[in-house]
Amino acid sequence: MGYTLNFNLIWRHFDKLWGGLLLSLELAVISIAIGIVIGLVLAVWYVSAGRVVRGIIAAYVEFIRNVPLILLVYLVFYGLPTVVDLVYSAQTSFVATLALYSGAYLVEVFRSGLEAVPRGQLDAGKAIGLTPWQRLIHVRLPTMMRITLPALSNTFISLFKDTSVASVISVPELTYGAQWINFNTFRIVEVYLVVTAMYLMTGYILLFALRLVERWYRTAR
Amino acid sequence: MATSSNNSTALLDIAEVSKSFGSVSVLRSVSLTVAKGEVVTVIGPSGSGKTTLLRCVNFLESYDSGSIRIDGKEVGYRDAGTRQRRSERDLAAMRAETGMVFQGFNLFPHLTAAGNIMLGLTKVRGKSSAEARSIAEHWLGRVGLGHKADSLPAELSGGQQQRVGIARAVAMEPKILLLDEITSALDPELVGEVLAVVRSLAEDGMTMVMVTHEMAFARDASSRIVFMADGGVSAVGPPREVLAAETTNERLRTFLARFRASHF
Ligand SMILES: Nc1ncnc2c1ncn2[C@@H]1O[C@H](COP(=O)(O)OP(=O)(O)OP(=O)(O)O)[C@@H](O)[C@H]1O
Numbered sequence: 001m002g003y004t005l006n007f008n009l010i011w012r013h014f015d016k017l018w019g020g021l022l023l024s025l026e027l028a029v030i031s032i033a034i035g036i037v038i039g040l041v042l043a044v045w046y047v048s049a050g051r052v053v054r055g056i057i058a059a060y061v062e063f064i065r066n067v068p069l070i071l072l073v074y075l076v077f078y079g080l081p082t083v084v085d086l087v088y089s090a091q092t093s094f095v096a097t098l099a100l101y102s103g104a105y106l107v108e109v110f111r112s113g114l115e116a117v118p119r120g121q122l123d124a125g126k127a128i129g130l131t132p133w134q135r136l137i138h139v140r141l142p143t144m145m146r147i148t149l150p151a152l153s154n155t156f157i158s159l160f161k162d163t164s165v166a167s168v169i170s171v172p173e174l175t176y177g178a179q180w181i182n183f184n185t186f187r188i189v190e191v192y193l194v195v196t197a198m199y200l201m202t203g204y205i206l207l208f209a210l211r212l213v214e215r216w217y218r219t220a221r
Numbered sequence: 222m223a224t225s226s227n228n229s230t231a232l233l234d235i236a237e238v239s240k241s242f243g244s245v246s247v248l249r250s251v252s253l254t255v256a257k258g259e260v261v262t263v264i265g266p267s268g269s270g271k272t273t274l275l276r277c278v279n280f281l282e283s284y285d286s287g288s289i290r291i292d293g294k295e296v297g298y299r300d301a302g303t304r305q306r307r308s309e310r311d312l313a314a315m316r317a318e319t320g321m322v323f324q325g326f327n328l329f330p331h332l333t334a335a336g337n338i339m340l341g342l343t344k345v346r347g348k349s350s351a352e353a354r355s356i357a358e359h360w361l362g363r364v365g366l367g368h369k370a371d372s373l374p375a376e377l378s379g380g381q382q383q384r385v386g387i388a389r390a391v392a393m394e395p396k397i398l399l400l401d402e403i404t405s406a407l408d409p410e411l412v413g414e415v416l417a418v419v420r421s422l423a424e425d426g427m428t429m430v431m432v433t434h435e436m437a438f439a440r441d442a443s444s445r446i447v448f449m450a451d452g453g454v455s456a457v458g459p460p461r462e463v464l465a466a467e468t469t470n471e472r473l474r475t476f477l478a479r480f481r482a483s484h485f
C-alpha cells in the first residue's frame with residue numbers, strides 16, 4: 001500500500017479529458033436528437049399500424065435491446081464497410097450506431113407514453129371535431145410528453161454514459177482520453193477518479209437541467 | 222309525442238339503431254327523435270346502453286344497423302343506404318356539429334381553461350387566436366369562471382373543470398349538446414353549480430340529450446324523458462308521465478322504486 005496519489009500528470013493532460021467530455025456531449029446530443037426522431041416516428045406509426053408493421057418495429061426494438069452496444073458499434077464500424085461500399089469515420093459510425101440504439105429505446109418510451117394517454121382525452125379531441133392528425137399534434141403528443149418526461153430524462157442520462165463505448169473504435173471522447181492518459185502516465189487510479197467525477201458531475205448537471213424542463217413543462221401555459 | 226323515424230322536423234333522428242360489443246347486444250333497435258330546442262333526458266339502470274347511445278350520436282362508437290341523422294344528414298356513414306364509413310376528415314367535420322360533455326371532464330391537461338376552449342375554435346372553426354380568446358372568455362364568463370381563464374385543469378375544482386368542459390362544448394356552437402352523467406363524478410356540493418349552467422343553456426334554447434341520475438333535475442329541466450332498459454327504449458314521454466309512481470311499466474316502476482329508496 002505504498003501508493004501515493006499524484007494528480008499532477010492528470011492536470012497536465014487535462015485538455016484531453018475536457019475535450020473528451022465535450023465530444024462525449026456532442027456525440028450524445030446528435031445521436032439522441034436523431035434517436036428522438038426515429039423513436040417518435042416509429043412509436044406513432046406503431047400505435048396506429050396493423051400487425052405487420054408492428055411486428056417489424058418490434059423486431060427492430062428487440063434486436064437492438066438484446067445486442068450489447070459494443071457489438072453493434074463493432075458491427076457498424078468494422079462489419080458494415082466490408083459488405084457495402086461506404087466510407088465513414090469512426091465518429092460518424094458511432095453516431096449512427098448510438099442513434100439507432102437510442103431510437104430503439106425511445107420507441108419503447110414514446111410508445112408506452114402514447115398508450116398511456118387516457119382515452120377520454122382522445123374522445124374529447126374527437127368530440128370537438130379534430131382530425132386524427134390534429135388530435136395527434138394537439139392532444140396526444142403533448143399529453144404523452146408530460147407522461148414520458150421523467151422516463152425520457154433517465155434514458156438520456158443513460159445514453160450519455162453509453163458514449164464511453166465509442167472509445168473502443170478510438171473516438172477521442174472522455175473515456176478514450178482517460179485511457180490515453182493511463183497509457184502515457186500510468187496514473188491509473190488518479191485518472192479514473194477524475195473521469196468518474198466528471199461523468200458523475202455531468203450526469204447530475206444534465207439531470208438537474210432535465211428536471212427543470214420537466215417542471216417547466218408541467219406548469220407551462 | 223312523436224317518436225317515429227320519419228319526423229321531418231327532428232333535429233336528431235335515431236332510427237332502429239342496433240349495436241353489439243362482440244356477442245353482447247347493447248342497443249336493440251333504438252329509435253328516438255329530438256326536435257330543435259328540446260331537452261331529452263335518458264335514464265335507466267346501469268348497463269342499459271345510455272352511454273353507448275350518446276356515443277353513437279357523435280360516432281365515437283360505430284353501430285351495426287339503423288341510422289342516425291342530424292339535420293337530415295347521416296352521421297357516421299355515407300348516405301344512400303351504404304354502410305360505408307365516412308372518411309376521418311368527414312367524421313371530424315360531422316362531430317364538430319355536436320358537442321359532448323363527459324362524466325370525467327376530459328379536459329386537455331396541458332391547456333388552460335381558455336386554451337381548452339380555444340383549441341377547437343382555432344383548429345376546427347378556423348378562428349384567429351384573438352377571436353377564439355374572446356369567445357373563450359365570453360363562455361367562461363357565462364359559466365362563472367371569467368377569472369380562471371389562465372388556470373390549468375389541475376388547478377380547478379371538479380365543478381369548475383366540468384363547467385370548462387361545458388364551455389368547451391358550447392363555444393363550438395353545436396347543433397346539439399350531449400351530456401353523459403356530467404355530475405356523477407362531482408362531490409354533492411358541486412353538483413348545483415354545474416346543473417345551473419345546464420339549466421341556463423336550456424333556457425337559451427340549446428338542444429340537449431343528457432344522461433343523468435339527478436331525477437329532480439330531469440323532472441324540472443326536460444321536455445321528455447326516455448327510460449332505457451336492456452338496450453331498448455322502454456318508455457318515453459313528458460317527465461310527469463314517465464316519473465309517475467303509478468306507471469304500468471313494470472321495469473320502470475322497479476327502477477324508480479329502487480331509485481327513490483336509494484336517493485331520497
Ligand atoms: N367498449 C366496450 N366494449 C365492450 N362492452 C362494452 C363497451 N362499452 C360498453 N359495453 C357494454 O355495453 C353495455 C352498455 O354500456 P353503457 O356504458 O352504454 O351503459 P350505461 O347505460 O351507460 O350504464 P351506466 O349507467 O353504468 O353508465 C354494458 O353491458 C357494457 O358492459
Ligand SMILES: [Mg+2]
Pocket residue numbers: 271272273402
Ligand atoms: Mg354510462
